[in-house]
Amino acid sequence: MTHAQLELKGVSRNFGGIKAVDNVSFAVDPGRITGLVGPNGAGKTTLFNLITGGMRANSGTIHFNGREISGWAPGKVAQAGLVRSFQTAMTLPELTVREHLEQAVLFKTAGTPLSILSARKLRAARDEARTVAEDMLTFAGLADSADEVAASLPYGLQKILGVAMAIATRPRMLLADEPAAGLNGAETARMETLFRAVHNERGIALIVIEHDLPMVMRLCDRIIALSQGQLIADGTPGAVRNDPTFIEAYLGSSADAA
Amino acid sequence: MRNYAQIVLALVICAAALSPFLIGGRFTYHIAILIGINLLLALSLHLMLRIGQLSLVQAGFMGIGAYASALLTRDVGFPFLLGMLMAIAIPAAIAFVLGTVILKVRGVHFALLTFVMGEAIVLVFVEFVVPFGGNNGLMRIPAASIFGLSLHDRPSFYVFVLVVVGAALLVLRGMLHGQSGRILDGLDKNEALVQSFGIDALGWRRFVFAVSAGIAGASGCLYAHYLSYISPEAFNVITSINALVINVVGGASLIAGPIIGAVLLVPLPELFRSAITYQQFLYGISLLLLMLFMPQGIAGLLRRKK
Amino acid sequence: MLQQFLVVAGLSSATYMLTALGFTLIFGIMRVVNFAHGEFLLIGAYTVFVAQYNLGLDYMIALPLAAVVAGGFGIIAERLVFRRFTGDETGGMIVALALAITIKGAVTIIWGVDSQPIDRPFSGSFQIAGAFIPKDQLFAAVMALVLVAGTYWLLNHTRLGLAMRAVAQAPDVARLQGITPWKTYPAAFAIGCALAGFAGALAAPIYGAEPNMGEAALMKAFIVVVLGGLGSIPGALLAAVLLATIEAGISILFNSSIAALASFLVVIVVLLVRPAGILGRT
Numbered sequence: 001m002t003h004a005q006l007e008l009k010g011v012s013r014n015f016g017g018i019k020a021v022d023n024v025s026f027a028v029d030p031g032r033i034t035g036l037v038g039p040n041g042a043g044k045t046t047l048f049n050l051i052t053g054g055m056r057a058n059s060g061t062i063h064f065n066g067r068e069i070s071g072w073a074p075g076k077v078a079q080a081g082l083v084r085s086f087q088t089a090m091t092l093p094e095l096t097v098r099e100h101l102e103q104a105v106l107f108k109t110a111g112t113p114l115s116i117l118s119a120r121k122l123r124a125a126r127d128e129a130r131t132v133a134e135d136m137l138t139f140a141g142l143a144d145s146a147d148e149v150a151a152s153l154p155y156g157l158q159k160i161l162g163v164a165m166a167i168a169t170r171p172r173m174l175l176a177d178e179p180a181a182g183l184n185g186a187e188t189a190r191m192e193t194l195f196r197a198v199h200n201e202r203g204i205a206l207i208v209i210e211h212d213l214p215m216v217m218r219l220c221d222r223i224i225a226l227s228q229g230q231l232i233a234d235g236t237p238g239a240v241r242n243d244p245t246f247i248e249a250y251l252g253s254s255a256d257a258a
Numbered sequence: 259m260r261n262y263a264q265i266v267l268a269l270v271i272c273a274a275a276l277s278p279f280l281i282g283g284r285f286t287y288h289i290a291i292l293i294g295i296n297l298l299l300a301l302s303l304h305l306m307l308r309i310g311q312l313s314l315v316q317a318g319f320m321g322i323g324a325y326a327s328a329l330l331t332r333d334v335g336f337p338f339l340l341g342m343l344m345a346i347a348i349p350a351a352i353a354f355v356l357g358t359v360i361l362k363v364r365g366v367h368f369a370l371l372t373f374v375m376g377e378a379i380v381l382v383f384v385e386f387v388v389p390f391g392g393n394n395g396l397m398r399i400p401a402a403s404i405f406g407l408s409l410h411d412r413p414s415f416y417v418f419v420l421v422v423v424g425a426a427l428l429v430l431r432g433m434l435h436g437q438s439g440r441i442l443d444g445l446d447k448n449e450a451l452v453q454s455f456g457i458d459a460l461g462w463r464r465f466v467f468a469v470s471a472g473i474a475g476a477s478g479c480l481y482a483h484y485l486s487y488i489s490p491e492a493f494n495v496i497t498s499i500n501a502l503v504i505n506v507v508g509g510a511s512l513i514a515g516p517i518i519g520a521v522l523l524v525p526l527p528e529l530f531r532s533a534i535t536y537q538q539f540l541y542g543i544s545l546l547l548l549m550l551f552m553p554q555g556i557a558g559l560l561r562r563k564k
Numbered sequence: 565m566l567q568q569f570l571v572v573a574g575l576s577s578a579t580y581m582l583t584a585l586g587f588t589l590i591f592g593i594m595r596v597v598n599f600a601h602g603e604f605l606l607i608g609a610y611t612v613f614v615a616q617y618n619l620g621l622d623y624m625i626a627l628p629l630a631a632v633v634a635g636g637f638g639i640i641a642e643r644l645v646f647r648r649f650t651g652d653e654t655g656g657m658i659v660a661l662a663l664a665i666t667i668k669g670a671v672t673i674i675w676g677v678d679s680q681p682i683d684r685p686f687s688g689s690f691q692i693a694g695a696f697i698p699k700d701q702l703f704a705a706v707m708a709l710v711l712v713a714g715t716y717w718l719l720n721h722t723r724l725g726l727a728m729r730a731v732a733q734a735p736d737v738a739r740l741q742g743i744t745p746w747k748t749y750p751a752a753f754a755i756g757c758a759l760a761g762f763a764g765a766l767a768a769p770i771y772g773a774e775p776n777m778g779e780a781a782l783m784k785a786f787i788v789v790v791l792g793g794l795g796s797i798p799g800a801l802l803a804a805v806l807l808a809t810i811e812a813g814i815s816i817l818f819n820s821s822i823a824a825l826a827s828f829l830v831v832i833v834v835l836l837v838r839p840a841g842i843l844g845r846t
Contacts, residue, residue, distance in 0.1 A: 054450065078456035090451045092444055106437055107444070107455035113465035116437050126437075169455050312654050363839045366597050366653050370790050371835045377783065378828035385821050499661055506658055535676075539669025545662035550648065553655065 003066045005030040005173060005205055006051070006082070011060030012229075013043075013050055020046045022229035023060070028222075030172070033199050033206045035220035035237070037213065039250055042226040044209045045087065048175050052084045053077040065172070079111050081172035085165075087181060087209075089158035091150040097161055098146045101133035102126075104165035132168050139201075140164035140194055156187030160194060167198055173205040174198065180212045188215060195219055217241065225250060267514055274521060275420060279413070287412035291484055293524045294419035298477035299497070300504040300516035301426050305470040307510045308434060309463055310446040311361070314498045315372035316474045318379035319349040321493030323475025324482040328399040329389055331483075338402045338409075338483065345479035346472040353471030357464035376495045383490035395489025402483040419480055426473050430513055433469065442466065503545055509555025518556050565816065567695035573805075573812035575697075578705035579763065580804035581712045583781050584788035585797065586759035589715075592732035592795030593745075593752040595653060596646050599660035601785055602778025603667035604757040607634045608764025609773035610671060613680045623685040627707075627765045634761020635754040642753035647746065664778070672775045679774035704766040711762055712801070715755065719797070724751055732795060787831050793841025803842060806830075 004027035013021040021043040028034050036044050049055040051062055053074040062070045064082050072080075091100065109125040110116040116125075137143045140160055145153055150161055159179060166174055179195070180188040192215055198204050210216045216223065216237070223240040225233040227249035233240045240246050278290040299320050306313040323345035331341040363371050383390040390396070402409040402418060409415045434442065444452035445459055453459050482488045500523075508519025530537055552558065587601045608630035615626035645663060649656040686699035719725035730738040731745045738745060763781065764773075771777065788807050792799025807827055814823035834842065 052454070054453075073458065073460060074450075074453040075456050075458040075461075078454055083456075084454050086450070086454070090448055092447055092451070103440060103444070104455045107441065107452050107457050110437060110441060111456045112458045112461045113438075122437060165455065312657065359836050363835055366591075366595075366657070366794065367790070367835060367839050369597070369654075369657060370786060370794075371832065373786065374790070374828050374831045374835075378825060378832070381821055381825045381828065385825060502658065502661070535673050537669075538665055539673055542662055542664070542666030542669045546645065546659065546666055549655070549659045549662055550645065 004028060004063075005065060006207075007063040008051070009061045009063075011047070011050060011057050011062060013046055013055065013057050019229045021050060021057070024226070024229070024231050025060075026224055026231065026234060028173075028205065028207065031199070031203055031205050032222060033195070033208065033220045035216035035223045036207055036209045036226065037211075037216060037223060037250065038226035038232075041228075043229040044226055045177055046229075047226070048084055048177055048209065051077075052082065052175060075111055078108070078169065078171075081170075082175070083166045083169055083171040083173075084175040085159075085162045085177060085179065087177040089155055089162055089182075091158055091161070093151060095150060096147050097142055097150050097153065098133050098137065100150050100161060100165055101136045101168050102129040104168040105129035105132045108169040132170075136164045136168045139167070139197065141190070156183045156190070159183060160187075160191060163191070163194060163198070167202065167204065171204060173207070176206060176208045176210075178209050178211065180210055180215060188212060192219055264514075271514070271517055278416060284412055287416050289525050289528055291412065291416050291419050291480075292528065293520050294416070294423050295477050295480050295484065296501070296504065296524045297423055297516060297520035298426055298480070299474055300501045300508075300520055301423075301430055301513075302470040302473035302477065303498070303501045304505055304510065304513065304516045305430060305433065305466055305473070307505060308446065309442050309466050311364070311463070312369040312502070313372045313467075313470070314369055314495055314502075315376040315379070316470070316501055317493045317495065317497035318376040319353065319471040319474035320478035320481070320497065321379055321383060321488075321490070322349045322352065323478030324488050324493065325383065325390055325396070325478075326475070327479040328396050328482040328488055331400050332396070332398065333389070338400070339404055342476065342479045345475045347475075349475035349478075350468040350472035354464055354468040357467040358460070361460060361463045361467060373495055373498075376493075376498055380490045380494045383493070390490070393490065395487060396482075397487050399482050399486045399488065401486065402480075415484060422476055422480060426476065427513065429469065429473070433466070434513060503541075505555075507545065507548055507555055509557030511554065512557040515555050515557040522556075567693050569812050569816055571695045571697055572815070573809045575701050575705045575808075576812065577805045577808035578708040578712075579767065580784055580788050580808055581801050582708040582759055582766070583763045583785045584792070584800040584804055585712055585715060586756035586763070587782075587785040588789045588792070588795055588797060588800040589728075589759075590752055590756040591789070592797070593728055594642075594646065594650060594656075594749055595795075596649065596656040597653070597660060597794075598646075598756070599657060599782065600641070600664035600667060601756075601760055602780075602782030603664045603671075604634045604638060604760035604778075605764030605767065605781045606667060606671055606773075606775065606778045607637055607757075608761030609682075609768035609777060610675065610680070610764075611761065612682055612765045612768045613675070613773045616683055623683060623769065627762070630765035631758040631761040634764070635758030638753040638757025638760075639750050641757070642750050646753070647749060650746070650749070664782075668775050668778065675773075675775075677775055679772035681772055682768040684769040698770075700770055704770060707766055708763070711759060715759065716797070718755070724748070728752055787827055789841075790831050791834055791841055793843045796841065796843045799841055799843030 007027040009025050011021055011024045012019065024047060038044055050057045053072045056071055061068055064080055069077055069080060095103065106125055106129050116122050137146050142161060142164060145157060150158060163176060163179060179191050183191060195206060199206055208216065208220065220237060223237050224231060225240060225246045232249055233243040233246040278286045299316060303313060303316045326348045327341040327345035330336040330344055331338055360371060384393055402415060409418050441452065441457060441462060445462060449459055504519035504523055505516050507523060508517065509515030527537055587598060590596055590598050611630040611633045612626040615621040615629055641663060645659055646656065649659055684700050686703050689696050689698040719729055727743045728748045728751065730741065730743055731748050735745045788803045789800055791806060792803030810827055810830060811823045814826050
């Protein structure tokens with residue numbers, strides 16, 4: 001592989017004089033699981049927003065699969081195969097779990113208004129959505145609650161549904177924003193298993209923002225640490241864990257988190 | 259239960275739409291035509307409300323449609339149908355282009371931006387006497403006719419209005435139900451989420467804005483050719499606000515809402531011409547009470563029974 | 565011509581500040597776009613009319629009375645109407661429109677659509693450096709500036725003012741500091757509407773009192789507030805000067821409707837480049 005799958009060069013973003021993301025560069029190879037860690041306010045979610053297009057960088061470039069995606073709208077980034085899941089559980093009112101998964105597929109096909117004008121194409125997309133949803137229900141272990149309204153599920157299951165919806169769009173890379181936040185021990189373990197399956201069975205690359213350090217260390221083969229918008233450590237979990245800058249910036253401030 | 263209510267409602271609406279033919283009389287047709295024209299404008303706003311953007315420039319688009327069709331048929335010699343086509347296409351194209359930038363503005367700011375745009379459009383009609391006729395507006399706009407068949411008399415014009423309203427309702431149904439409806443609903447309820455799956459949010463919003471401007475333009479075209487006279491103040495923000503009130507009274511979450519609202523509200527000023535002094539106050543106070551005690555509108559009653 | 569331009573710009577800056585200040589204060593604290601703001605001007609103007617013709621009061625007494633009446637109506641409106649729509653911006657806008665139609669309708673029923681004359685406290689004009697300054701307009705402008713300064717002092721130097729500013733800037737943080745946001749709402753509405761009442765009472769001797777005067781005032785307040793950033797008080801003051809300058813300049817060079825069109829274009833451009841306005845926060 002000559003090209004990295006995702007490559008950031010000198011990406012910065014300011015909010016009224018505060019450098020939320022400050023000259024961050026890194027490259028991620030296909031099929032890896034990367035952990036993105038750092039104290040609250042380090043700029044992790046801002047970085048995700050910059051990559052997936054919710055926000056425009058003040059400077060720097062972002063490439064995905066060799067194409068520059070800086071400044072693209074979120075929908076376009078997702079169409080290119082780079083999707084994200086959110087820090088909090090997000091559902092649409094009234095829809096069941098199965099419908100959520102089907103809609104994720106249909107939203108991908110119906111990106112632009114013109115794409116669903118053809119009834120034949122729409123029918124084909126609906127058939128596909130049904131198949132994919134069925135598959136994802138088993139894959140993510142949501143089959144038991146398939147026909148329940150998603151918003152009524154326990155929080156942990158809603159977040160698992162969030163990841164499952166992202167995977168249903170068949171991305172090449174998933175950016176997961178604090179997947180274990182707000183989850184209990186059993187739910188966290190379940191999320192971890194799901195991520196391993198996403199990686200091993202679907203071959204999807206992952207970048208995971210997570211405060212649950214033990215989970216990140218177990219799951220990821222590489223850790224990138226941010227503090228005050230800057231990249232302060234980058235390497236294998238073992239190397240980063242022993243990096244003095246990382247210890248000071250992260251563990252030093254919240255030793256109880258480890 | 260809900261389906262049953264909907265069928266009954268649809269039948270009542272159809273009966274109401276056909277009732278002028280039974281009742282007859284110039285005044286009846288006049289009211290029915292005005293309901294149709296105002297309903298079109300209310301439907302155009304309804305589309306925008308369903309994606310969560312309160313647009314107060316709809317009357318401006320109606321004005322653009324009215325002036326476009328009036329000028330093209332009267333001065334350029336376009337046949338009525340071609341004029342109408344342009345009355346739909348021109349506002350739609352303007353909305354499509356403007357949408358790229360203005361739809362990025364959200365919430366209150368969008369309402370204010372479109373409010374100012376609506377006033378600006380009216381000022382353009384006032385200020386540019388050539389070709390818009392300034393405050394005097396345009397007179398002697400030719401009556402509608404299709405392939406030589408004149409729609410000058412009120413019953414036949416009403417039939418045409420019904421056809422246009424029917425077409426607009428079909429367009430709205432197509433957009434607000436089915437997969438497209440799911441997408442628009444998702445954009446309203448959780449834009450970040452639906453975008454994360456690959457929805458081109460701006461593209462969809464722009465599409466809705468263009469269609470809505472087109473429907474408003476059609477309303478303006480019918481208005482111009484029905485009254486044969488237009489002037490700028492007919493298209494000011496008050497007209498947009500009336501369309502909003504029609505939606506709110508009827509219920510802004512169902513297509514039936516603006517229909518109910520238009521049927522109830524449009525005849526009022528025409529029926530109570532004698533009580534003109536009290537009209538505005540009664541209108542305001544009813545709207546106020548409605549907002550306080552029935553915020554879902556009349557169509558909301560149907561929904562709650564689900 | 566330059567002198568006249570400065571006079572016109574200066575006089576209208578002051579009145580725009582006064583109208584926009586009340587409007588932006590209410591938005592900043594309650595997140596309510598008060599479409600009925602112009603109607604509170606109306607209440608102020610008609611209070612002066614009633615005070616002069618029915619009660620035989622002097623203008624100088626009618627002026628503060630107008631503010632008290634408008635402020636009182638503001639408190640009632642907040643309690644009965646707007647409080648139910650906190651957090652629902654669209655609902656708040658619609659209900660404010662309804663209130664505007666109701667007040668205007670009531671005024672029309674009582675006094676009709678014709679303009680009611682108000683006795684001027686001052687008449688005539690004087691000349692400085694070749695520019696005519698009408699005395700009544702100068703009085704209105706000076707009063708407006710005094711009121712703006714007074715409100716500014718109130719917001720910056722009193723407990724109530726500090727609480728209101730805290731709520732406007734960050735309701736959640738204010739709550740943590742022991743400020744209950746909704747307790748500042750009646751005060752915000754009272755002050756905002758009293759300022760509108762003053763504005764109406766100051767405009768009344770110059771233009772008379774008539775049911776449509778609220779609309780034009782609301783439009784100016786809109787433009788100023790949107791330009792400056794909804795809820796931003798320094799933004800509103802700055803934008804008032806900006807709008808008055810643009811309008812005065814273009815009115816002198818062309819005519820007033822071109823000036824209005826130009827001010828709309830400026831608003832549209834500013835909103836597109838900086839949706840939150842010149843000094844607004846995103």
